[in-house]
Amino acid sequence: MAQMRMNYSNPVELRIAGYEALEKALGTENAALFMKQNCPCSVDYTKEKYEQPDISVDELYAMIEEYEKTKAAS
Secondary structure, three states: OOOOOOOOOOHHHHHHHHHHHHHHHHOHHHHHHHHHHOOOOOOOHHHHHHHOOOOOHHHHHHHHHHHHHHHHHO
16 A cells, blocks of 8 residues: 655644544544543543533634734743
């Protein structure tokens, strides 16, 4: 099987390509199981989701802008 190597400068693109490669090699269900067993965290995402306060789209946008400002300043 020929493999094509790509150079990814964007970490998001690299992560997406990695997930796609896992899914292609293992299938969706097995890729999800693989990621779950290799995740160093033990977070209950469903529980955490409902513990978050309700925020508006405008508030979320403001939070993202603030994050980007602090990231750019560092």
